[in-house]
Amino acid sequence: MLPSLKMKKCLGKHNMDLHASDLTEEQRKQLRSLLGNVELTLLYKASFHGHHASTFHQQCDRQGPTLHVAYNYLGYIFGGYTSVDYTQSGRQITDKEAFLFSIKDKVFICIKINSGHYVRFDNAKGPNFGQQLYLCYNNQPVVNYQKGNAFSCDAKTLYGDDTELSDFEVYKVEHILQVKEKPWRNVLWTADQRAELIEKIRNQKPLITSVSRSQILMIGPVGAGKSSFFNSINSIFMGHMTSKAMPGSAGTSLTTQFRTYPVKDGREGKPLPFVLCDTMGLEEQSGAGLDIEDISSILQGHVPDRYKFNPITPFQPDEQKASKPASLQEKIHCVVYMIDATKISLMSYKLEGKLAAIRRKVNSLGIPQMVLMTKVDKACSLVEEDLQSLYVSSYIKTKVQEVSSRLGVPVSCVLPVKNYSQELELELNCDVLLLTALQQMLNFADDYLDEVCPVVDKPK
Ligand SMILES: Nc1nc2c(ncn2[C@@H]2O[C@H](COP(=O)(O)OP(=O)(O)OP(=O)(O)O)[C@@H](O)[C@H]2O)c(=O)[nH]1
Numbered sequence: 221m222l223p224s225l226k227m228k229k230c231l232g233k234h235n236m237d238l239h240a241s242d243l244t245e246e247q248r249k250q251l252r253s254l255l256g257n258v259e260l261t262l263l264y265k266a267s268f269h270g271h272h273a274s275t276f277h278q279q280c281d282r283q284g285p286t287l288h289v290a291y292n293y294l295g296y297i298f299g300g301y302t303s304v305d306y307t308q309s310g311r312q313i314t315d316k317e318a319f320l321f322s323i324k325d326k327v328f329i330c331i332k333i334n335s336g337h338y339v340r341f342d343n344a345k346g347p348n349f350g351q352q353l354y355l356c357y358n359n360q361p362v363v364n365y366q367k368g369n370a371f372s373c374d375a376k377t378l379y380g381d382d383t384e385l386s387d388f389e390v391y392k393v394e395h396i397l398q399v400k401e402k403p404w405r406n407v408l409w410t411a412d413q414r415a416e417l418i419e420k421i422r423n424q425k426p427l428i429t430s431v432s433r434s435q436i437l438m439i440g441p442v443g444a445g446k447s448s449f450f451n452s453i454n455s456i457f458m459g460h461m462t463s464k465a466m467p468g469s470a471g472t473s474l475t476t477q478f479r480t481y482p483v484k485d486g487r488e489g490k491p492l493p494f495v496l497c498d499t500m501g502l503e504e505q506s507g508a509g510l511d512i513e514d515i516s517s518i519l520q521g522h523v524p525d526r527y528k529f530n531p532i533t534p535f536q537p538d539e540q541k542a543s544k545p546a547s548l549q550e551k552i553h554c555v556v557y558m559i560d561a562t563k564i565s566l567m568s569y570k571l572e573g574k575l576a577a578i579r580r581k582v583n584s585l586g587i588p589q590m591v592l593m594t595k596v597d598k599a600c601s602l603v604e605e606d607l608q609s610l611y612v613s614s615y616i617k618t619k620v621q622e623v624s625s626r627l628g629v630p631v632s633c634v635l636p637v638k639n640y641s642q643e644l645e646l647e648l649n650c651d652v653l654l655l656t657a658l659q660q661m662l663n664f665a666d667d668y669l670d671e672v673c674p675v676v677d678k679p680k
């Protein structure tokens with residue numbers, strides 16, 4: 221029965237999310253148990269990029285070690301690992317570390333390469349292991365298994381003899397040095413620190429009497445964690461998990477409206493002195509996702525709450541309203557870029573260009589900017605185990621440096637955080653990081669107001 225094949229094909233190229241890995245956490249763990257302490261970053265997904273060998277090479281050449289994961293309709297997850305780059309060198313490749321694997325229900329097997337055999341001939345064709353297992357054979361969503369001696373295995377054991385693939389993914393495998401460095405930033409992971417941060421935020425009224433709340437705008441690629449950040453902050457102040465802004469994963473942005481979210485200090489509490497503004501996700505293509513003209517209108521306070529973005533036609537302000545400038549209260553006082561820590565290396569140059577154009581616009585208006593690097597728990601297994609390892613993890617440090625150089629933001633303005641995503645209870649370490657980030661945003665907003673506001677407006 222292949223109805224699901226048809227369904228997948230119907231989804232078409234543009235509805236698929238490249239970054240939505242099909243591996244479950246459990247399967248990732250099983251694969252990591254073979255590879256050691258590694259990060260897996262999705263480079264190529266056949267249902268997104270197509271099955272042609274040329275696209276495979278475009279995405280996967282010169283990426284270092286790679287893990288190839290195929291899925292078939294019988295539920296087999298199988299493929300192989302090679303530690304040697306694809307370079308189309310026209311040479312036979314020796315790779316003592318190569319192996320094949322198969323996961324089906326609770327059965328997990330690994331077949332190492334037999335010594336004295338090549339793992340592949342490195343040419344422009346699609347991937348193969350030992351010239352036995354051919355994935356996306358002949359540029360089609362199928363697998364082909366040929367007799368050979370490199371791997372002692374058969375098609376029945378590997379994939380139940382079902383040659384049709386529902387998908388095929390290739391991951392970049394990065395070995396992480398688990399060196400616990402001297403902490404490169406100091407954080408007090410204590411309940412007192414949490415309470416102190418809450419108190420400071422509560423009392424951090426903007427410096428200007430005409431502005432009752434600092435307006436913070438969140439911008440970032442689809443699925444980076446913008447809505448989740450608001451939900452996380454709201455949860456901390458409500459004392460339990462909330463999900464007012466719809467978070468989730470989809471190929472295109474789940475948030476389609478401009479939302480300005482005030483946060484209350486508890487269920488019956490007063491409004492806190494800030495508003496978090498949530499936007500639609502950025503996409504690399506022009507005419508898709510949040511548009512730079514929309515951002516410009518938001519920054520200047522022209523876009524109303526619940527405005528539904530239209531990537532084809534940017535926001536058209538009401539002529540009468542547009543003729544007079546918005547009040548300082550309506551304008552944005554601080555911009556925060558949300559960047560997913562697991563996707564920094566994969567960020568396309570087009571998206572980087574879009575972000576650079578946005579930064580230039582924000583700069584020209586003199587609005588302070590910072591970066592929240594989200595999903596640190598997914599990016600580093602050390603941090604996943606214990607959030608307090610964040611600032612001793614050398615891997616996170618390299619990611620912060622990478623994001624800083626790609627976005628052109630100083631390292632000191634990049635704050636790693638973990639949003640609440642699947643938890644049912646609040647957690648101290650998570651709160652401390654989120655509140656530290658929020659407090660920094662409020663400080664930046666203060667700097668802006670201090671700079672733009674006429675002296676007379678400031679309270680004595
Ligand atoms: N593990 C983990 N998951 C996160 C984190 N932040 C967000 N997520 C998850 O990532 C997915 C996307 O999060 P959203 O908050 O919807 O992202 P967004 O930036 O609002 O996305 P769009 O509105 O679609 O542009 C959701 O499934 C979240 O639960 C995080 O720090 N750690």
Ligand SMILES: [Mg+2]
Pocket residue numbers: 446447448466467474475498499
């Ligand atoms: Mg969202």
